Amino acid sequence: MAPRKEQEIFRATLGLLVERGYEGLTVEGVAERSGVNKTTIYRWWPSKAALLAAALIEADALAVDPPDTGSLRGDLEALVREISALLTESPSAEIAVAALGAAVHQPELAEATRRFFADRLAREQQVFERARRRGELREDADPMLxxxxxxxxVWLRAVFRGLPLGDGFAAEAVRSVLDGAALPAHPA
Structure with a gap:
């Protein structure tokens, strides 16, 4: 399938998810909105769960490119800013919230969500590999953690608490994770 047509199908899929929820998302609706025959969609994706999984992973609206700033701290801050934008700017914020909400009640969508996060972590691995080569990260550090x-x-602050992510949020979050928050112990 042509990449442009595929992106049209993904946009239609994600748009309907936001508008109608997972229950209201249908392959027929995606076909109508994207101008593609539903048999063509079924040829590429056997179910709406498979279609949504592909859209979550491959749609331009949710694309994130792992940064390469030259330092682990800079890369992580850039990643936090990218995640923040995805969760606070339209249409990605609405897509993320709709997908998360639907995943709670739909086992097949929960699996698609797990694949989405696994794909993101696989893409982010290069940040950690470069940091290890530069000597910035312990060998036993857990990138997933x-x-x-x-x-x-970011999810908790922006989505669940509904609080703004200020200009310094990314740097402070990364500092807290990499350096900790506790003061050094004073010798007695």
Whole structure:
């Protein structure tokens, strides 16, 4: 399938998810909105869950390119800013919230969401590999835990608490994860 047509299908899929929820998302609706025959869609994706999974991973609206600023701290701050934009700017914010909400009640969508986050972590691995080569990261550091702490902070602050992410949020979140928040212990 042509990449442009595929993106039209993904835009239609994600738009209908936001507008109608997972229950209201249908392959027929995607076909109508994208101008593609539903048999063509079914040829590429056997179910609406498979279609939504592909849209979440491959849609331009949710694309994130791992940064290369030359430092782990800079890369992580850039990633936090990218995650923040995805969760606070339209249409990606609405897509993320709709997908998360639907995943709670739909096992097939929960699996698609897990694949989405696995894909993101796989893309982010290069940030950690470069940091290890530069000697900035312990060999036993867990990239998934680091990204869960940073991404989780963005999700909690922006989506669940509904609070703004100020200009210094990315730097402070990364500082807290990399350097900790406790003061050094004073010798007695």
């Amino acid at each position: 680091i990204m869960d702490l940073l991404g989780g902070a």
